[in-house]
Amino acid sequence: MTVEEYSKNKLTNDDGELDGCLTKLEKDLCRYFYRTEIIAKRGRIAAVLFPRQVKENIDLLIRSRNSLTNCLNSKFLFPTKSASSHIRGTDVLRSIAIDCGVEHPKRLRSTKLRNHIATMTQLFNLSENEIDILAKFLGHEIRVHREFYRLPDGTMQVAKVSKLLMMMESGQITRNSVNSLDDIDVDDECIVGMSHFQC
Template sequence: MFANKCNGHLDAWQVLQAEALAAGCAKPKLITSCRLRKYMATVTQVLDLQDGELEWLAKHLGHDMNTHKNFYRQHEATVEIAKVSKLLLAAESGQISKYKGKNLQEITLEGKQPQG
Protein backbone atom coordinates (compact mmCIF):
# COMPACT_ATOMS: atom_id res chain seq x y z
CA MET A 1 0.00 0.00 0.00
CA PHE A 2 2.96 2.34 0.55
CA ALA A 3 4.90 3.49 -2.47
CA ASN A 4 8.47 2.47 -3.10
CA LYS A 5 10.92 3.54 -5.77
CA CYS A 6 11.56 0.08 -7.22
CA ASN A 7 8.03 -0.30 -8.64
CA GLY A 8 7.89 3.04 -10.44
CA HIS A 9 4.81 5.27 -10.49
CA LEU A 10 1.74 4.18 -8.53
CA ASP A 11 -1.76 5.55 -8.85
CA ALA A 12 -2.79 5.85 -5.20
CA TRP A 13 -6.51 5.83 -5.99
CA GLN A 14 -6.23 2.53 -7.90
CA VAL A 15 -4.17 0.96 -5.11
CA LEU A 16 -6.68 2.02 -2.44
CA GLN A 17 -9.60 0.77 -4.53
CA ALA A 18 -7.91 -2.59 -5.13
CA GLU A 19 -7.17 -2.99 -1.41
CA ALA A 20 -10.70 -1.95 -0.43
CA LEU A 21 -12.15 -4.50 -2.85
CA ALA A 22 -9.76 -7.20 -1.62
CA ALA A 23 -10.76 -6.44 1.98
CA GLY A 24 -14.41 -6.89 1.09
CA CYS A 25 -15.49 -3.34 1.92
CA ALA A 26 -19.20 -2.78 1.32
CA LYS A 27 -18.57 0.64 -0.24
CA PRO A 28 -15.00 0.64 -1.62
CA LYS A 29 -15.49 3.95 -3.44
CA LEU A 30 -15.69 5.64 -0.02
CA ILE A 31 -12.11 4.57 0.71
CA THR A 32 -10.06 7.56 -0.46
CA SER A 33 -6.67 8.99 0.40
CA CYS A 34 -8.30 12.14 1.78
CA ARG A 35 -10.50 10.10 4.12
CA LEU A 36 -7.52 7.93 5.09
CA ARG A 37 -5.50 11.05 6.01
CA LYS A 38 -8.45 12.43 7.99
CA TYR A 39 -8.88 9.11 9.79
CA MET A 40 -5.17 8.86 10.67
CA ALA A 41 -5.04 12.47 11.86
CA THR A 42 -8.12 11.87 14.01
CA VAL A 43 -7.24 8.52 15.60
CA THR A 44 -3.64 9.48 16.34
CA GLN A 45 -4.88 12.31 18.58
CA VAL A 46 -5.39 9.80 21.38
CA LEU A 47 -1.67 9.00 21.26
CA ASP A 48 0.85 11.12 23.12
CA LEU A 49 2.88 12.13 20.06
CA GLN A 50 5.64 14.65 20.63
CA ASP A 51 5.91 17.63 18.26
CA GLY A 52 8.63 15.98 16.19
CA GLU A 53 6.62 12.79 15.84
CA LEU A 54 3.50 14.73 14.94
CA GLU A 55 5.50 16.54 12.28
CA TRP A 56 6.70 13.19 10.87
CA LEU A 57 3.11 11.98 10.69
CA ALA A 58 1.93 15.16 8.99
CA LYS A 59 4.79 15.00 6.49
CA HIS A 60 4.11 11.34 5.76
CA LEU A 61 0.45 12.16 5.14
CA GLY A 62 1.49 14.93 2.75
CA HIS A 63 0.68 17.90 5.02
CA ASP A 64 2.53 20.67 6.69
CA MET A 65 1.84 21.08 10.40
CA ASN A 66 -0.56 23.99 9.86
CA THR A 67 -2.73 21.98 7.45
CA HIS A 68 -2.58 18.95 9.72
CA LYS A 69 -3.66 20.80 12.85
CA ASN A 70 -6.23 23.14 11.28
CA PHE A 71 -7.99 20.91 8.75
CA TYR A 72 -7.46 17.28 9.61
CA ARG A 73 -7.38 17.00 13.38
CA GLN A 74 -10.61 16.98 15.36
CA HIS A 75 -11.25 19.40 18.18
CA GLU A 76 -9.74 18.66 21.57
CA ALA A 77 -13.22 17.72 22.81
CA THR A 78 -13.05 14.60 20.63
CA VAL A 79 -9.78 13.55 22.23
CA GLU A 80 -11.13 14.33 25.68
CA ILE A 81 -14.20 12.17 25.08
CA ALA A 82 -12.09 9.28 23.79
CA LYS A 83 -9.83 9.33 26.84
CA VAL A 84 -12.49 10.01 29.46
CA SER A 85 -14.76 7.30 28.04
CA LYS A 86 -12.35 4.67 29.40
CA LEU A 87 -12.84 6.10 32.86
CA LEU A 88 -16.62 6.17 32.48
CA LEU A 89 -16.72 2.59 31.18
CA ALA A 90 -14.58 1.44 34.09
CA ALA A 91 -16.95 3.14 36.53
CA GLU A 92 -20.02 1.67 34.83
CA SER A 93 -18.59 -1.85 34.99
CA GLY A 94 -17.62 -1.47 38.68
CA GLN A 95 -13.87 -1.63 37.97
CA ILE A 96 -12.90 1.94 38.87
CA SER A 97 -11.05 1.00 42.08
CA LYS A 98 -8.79 -1.25 40.00
CA TYR A 99 -7.18 1.86 38.48
CA LYS A 100 -6.36 3.74 41.69
CA GLY A 101 -3.29 5.94 41.21
CA LYS A 102 -3.25 5.61 37.41
CA ASN A 103 -3.67 8.31 34.80
CA LEU A 104 -6.06 8.07 31.84
CA GLN A 105 -3.27 6.83 29.56
CA GLU A 106 -2.61 3.88 31.90
CA ILE A 107 -6.23 2.73 32.06
CA THR A 108 -6.87 -0.27 29.84
CA LEU A 109 -10.18 -2.02 29.78
CA GLU A 110 -10.26 -5.78 29.35
CA GLY A 111 -13.07 -8.19 28.65
CA LYS A 112 -16.54 -7.44 27.41
CA GLN A 113 -17.51 -3.79 27.46
CA PRO A 114 -20.97 -2.54 28.38
CA GLN A 115 -23.28 -2.25 25.37
CA GLY A 116 -25.80 0.44 24.95
Protein backbone atom coordinates (compact mmCIF):
# COMPACT_ATOMS: atom_id res chain seq x y z
CA MET A 1 0.00 0.00 0.00
CA THR A 2 1.26 3.45 -0.86
CA VAL A 3 0.83 6.50 1.35
CA GLU A 4 -1.38 7.95 -1.38
CA GLU A 5 -3.64 4.86 -1.41
CA TYR A 6 -3.88 4.97 2.37
CA SER A 7 -4.71 8.68 2.33
CA LYS A 8 -7.87 7.91 0.34
CA ASN A 9 -9.35 5.93 3.24
CA LYS A 10 -12.77 6.97 4.37
CA LEU A 11 -15.86 5.92 6.21
CA THR A 12 -18.51 4.68 3.82
CA ASN A 13 -22.12 5.81 3.84
CA ASP A 14 -21.10 8.91 5.82
CA ASP A 15 -23.89 10.85 4.12
CA GLY A 16 -26.48 8.28 5.30
CA GLU A 17 -27.69 7.76 1.73
CA LEU A 18 -28.04 3.99 2.20
CA ASP A 19 -29.41 4.00 5.75
CA GLY A 20 -32.71 2.57 4.53
CA CYS A 21 -30.88 -0.49 3.12
CA LEU A 22 -28.78 -1.25 6.21
CA THR A 23 -29.48 -2.67 9.65
CA LYS A 24 -28.48 -0.69 12.75
CA LEU A 25 -25.38 -2.86 13.19
CA GLU A 26 -24.39 -2.39 9.54
CA LYS A 27 -24.75 1.39 9.88
CA ASP A 28 -22.57 1.30 13.01
CA LEU A 29 -19.94 -0.79 11.22
CA CYS A 30 -19.87 1.72 8.36
CA ARG A 31 -19.03 4.40 10.93
CA TYR A 32 -16.31 2.30 12.58
CA PHE A 33 -14.46 0.56 9.73
CA TYR A 34 -12.48 2.65 7.26
CA ARG A 35 -12.04 1.49 3.69
CA THR A 36 -9.49 2.18 1.01
CA GLU A 37 -8.46 0.52 -2.23
CA ILE A 38 -5.09 -0.71 -3.46
CA ILE A 39 -3.83 -2.09 -6.75
CA ALA A 40 -3.52 -5.86 -6.30
CA LYS A 41 -2.35 -8.69 -8.55
CA ARG A 42 -2.95 -8.31 -12.28
CA GLY A 43 -3.91 -4.66 -11.77
CA ARG A 44 -7.13 -5.50 -9.96
CA ILE A 45 -8.52 -3.16 -7.35
CA ALA A 46 -8.63 -4.69 -3.86
CA ALA A 47 -10.50 -3.25 -0.90
CA VAL A 48 -8.83 -2.93 2.49
CA LEU A 49 -10.92 -2.58 5.66
CA PHE A 50 -9.44 -1.46 8.96
CA PRO A 51 -10.98 -0.40 12.28
CA ARG A 52 -10.71 3.06 13.77
CA GLN A 53 -7.91 2.06 16.18
CA VAL A 54 -5.71 0.77 13.34
CA LYS A 55 -6.30 4.03 11.46
CA GLU A 56 -5.21 6.03 14.52
CA ASN A 57 -2.02 3.94 14.78
CA ILE A 58 -1.19 4.31 11.08
CA ASP A 59 -1.86 8.05 11.25
CA LEU A 60 0.67 8.26 14.11
CA LEU A 61 3.15 6.27 12.05
CA ILE A 62 2.74 8.67 9.13
CA ARG A 63 3.26 11.71 11.39
CA SER A 64 6.48 10.08 12.64
CA ARG A 65 7.90 9.51 9.14
CA ASN A 66 9.87 12.77 9.22
CA SER A 67 12.19 11.36 11.88
CA LEU A 68 12.94 8.25 9.81
CA THR A 69 15.30 9.13 6.98
CA ASN A 70 14.55 6.06 4.87
CA CYS A 71 10.83 6.92 4.88
CA LEU A 72 11.10 10.53 3.72
CA ASN A 73 11.29 9.79 0.01
CA SER A 74 9.34 6.54 -0.05
CA LYS A 75 5.89 6.32 -1.57
CA PHE A 76 5.17 3.15 0.41
CA LEU A 77 3.27 3.11 3.68
CA PHE A 78 5.64 0.43 5.03
CA PRO A 79 8.98 0.94 3.23
CA THR A 80 12.07 -1.22 3.54
CA LYS A 81 15.36 0.28 4.74
CA SER A 82 16.25 1.19 1.17
CA ALA A 83 12.92 3.05 0.79
CA SER A 84 12.76 1.93 -2.84
CA SER A 85 10.62 -1.07 -2.02
CA HIS A 86 8.04 -2.09 0.57
CA ILE A 87 7.70 -4.65 3.32
CA ARG A 88 5.69 -7.53 1.91
CA GLY A 89 2.83 -8.57 4.18
CA THR A 90 2.98 -12.14 2.92
CA ASP A 91 6.65 -12.40 3.94
CA VAL A 92 5.91 -11.00 7.40
CA LEU A 93 2.99 -13.39 7.87
CA ARG A 94 5.15 -16.35 6.76
CA SER A 95 7.95 -15.36 9.17
CA ILE A 96 5.59 -14.95 12.12
CA ALA A 97 3.87 -18.26 11.34
CA ILE A 98 7.23 -20.04 11.48
CA ASP A 99 8.51 -18.15 14.54
CA CYS A 100 5.38 -18.70 16.64
CA GLY A 101 5.90 -22.47 16.59
CA VAL A 102 2.54 -23.62 15.26
CA GLU A 103 2.35 -27.20 14.07
CA HIS A 104 1.43 -26.29 10.48
CA PRO A 105 2.86 -22.83 9.66
CA LYS A 106 1.98 -23.21 5.96
CA ARG A 107 -1.69 -23.00 6.90
CA LEU A 108 -1.19 -19.42 8.12
CA ARG A 109 -0.98 -17.63 4.78
CA SER A 110 -3.09 -14.90 3.21
CA THR A 111 -4.15 -17.21 0.36
CA LYS A 112 -5.21 -19.84 2.89
CA LEU A 113 -7.19 -17.20 4.80
CA ARG A 114 -9.08 -16.14 1.66
CA ASN A 115 -9.78 -19.78 0.81
CA HIS A 116 -10.93 -20.44 4.39
CA ILE A 117 -13.35 -17.50 4.25
CA ALA A 118 -14.68 -18.67 0.89
CA THR A 119 -15.10 -22.23 2.23
CA MET A 120 -16.78 -21.16 5.47
CA THR A 121 -19.27 -18.97 3.63
CA GLN A 122 -20.47 -22.00 1.71
CA LEU A 123 -22.21 -22.93 4.98
CA PHE A 124 -24.52 -19.97 4.42
CA ASN A 125 -27.34 -19.63 1.99
CA LEU A 126 -25.93 -16.47 0.40
CA SER A 127 -27.85 -14.59 -2.24
CA GLU A 128 -26.21 -13.91 -5.60
CA ASN A 129 -25.62 -10.30 -4.54
CA GLU A 130 -23.94 -11.38 -1.29
CA ILE A 131 -21.72 -13.83 -3.16
CA ASP A 132 -20.71 -11.01 -5.48
CA ILE A 133 -19.91 -8.69 -2.54
CA LEU A 134 -17.73 -11.29 -0.88
CA ALA A 135 -16.04 -12.48 -4.10
CA LYS A 136 -15.10 -8.96 -5.06
CA PHE A 137 -13.76 -8.24 -1.59
CA LEU A 138 -11.60 -11.37 -1.75
CA GLY A 139 -10.31 -10.40 -5.20
CA HIS A 140 -11.97 -13.29 -7.01
CA GLU A 141 -13.35 -13.02 -10.55
CA ILE A 142 -17.03 -12.14 -11.02
CA ARG A 143 -19.02 -11.58 -14.16
CA VAL A 144 -18.46 -8.12 -15.63
CA HIS A 145 -22.13 -7.28 -16.23
CA ARG A 146 -22.84 -7.44 -12.47
CA GLU A 147 -20.67 -4.36 -12.02
CA PHE A 148 -23.43 -2.11 -13.36
CA TYR A 149 -26.36 -3.27 -11.21
CA ARG A 150 -25.40 -3.01 -7.57
CA LEU A 151 -25.39 -0.75 -4.54
CA PRO A 152 -22.04 1.01 -3.89
CA ASP A 153 -19.35 -1.64 -3.25
CA GLY A 154 -17.59 0.24 -0.46
CA THR A 155 -20.57 0.47 1.85
CA MET A 156 -21.79 -3.03 1.11
CA GLN A 157 -18.37 -4.56 1.77
CA VAL A 158 -17.96 -2.78 5.09
CA ALA A 159 -21.53 -3.42 6.22
CA LYS A 160 -21.72 -7.06 5.19
CA VAL A 161 -18.20 -8.52 5.15
CA SER A 162 -17.00 -6.91 8.40
CA LYS A 163 -19.77 -8.75 10.32
CA LEU A 164 -18.63 -12.06 8.85
CA LEU A 165 -14.96 -11.38 9.65
CA MET A 166 -15.74 -10.32 13.24
CA MET A 167 -17.86 -13.43 13.78
CA MET A 168 -15.10 -15.67 12.42
CA GLU A 169 -12.44 -13.94 14.54
CA SER A 170 -14.45 -14.42 17.74
CA GLY A 171 -15.20 -18.08 17.00
CA GLN A 172 -18.96 -17.43 16.89
CA ILE A 173 -19.33 -18.66 13.33
CA THR A 174 -19.41 -22.32 14.40
CA ARG A 175 -21.98 -21.66 17.16
CA ASN A 176 -24.49 -19.74 15.06
CA SER A 177 -26.74 -20.78 12.26
CA VAL A 178 -27.29 -18.04 9.71
CA ASN A 179 -28.59 -18.16 6.19
CA SER A 180 -27.25 -14.90 4.82
CA LEU A 181 -24.98 -11.99 5.67
CA ASP A 182 -28.13 -10.11 6.70
CA ASP A 183 -28.89 -12.77 9.34
CA ILE A 184 -25.58 -12.26 11.14
CA ASP A 185 -26.17 -10.61 14.49
CA VAL A 186 -22.78 -10.04 16.11
CA ASP A 187 -22.82 -10.40 19.91
CA ASP A 188 -21.50 -7.58 22.08
CA GLU A 189 -18.57 -9.84 23.11
CA CYS A 190 -17.60 -10.07 19.46
CA ILE A 191 -17.25 -6.31 19.17
CA VAL A 192 -14.38 -6.05 21.63
CA GLY A 193 -12.49 -3.50 19.57
CA MET A 194 -15.60 -1.35 19.20
CA SER A 195 -16.15 -1.00 22.96
CA HIS A 196 -15.14 2.65 22.97
CA PHE A 197 -17.25 3.38 19.92
CA GLN A 198 -20.75 4.63 20.62
CA CYS A 199 -23.12 2.43 18.61
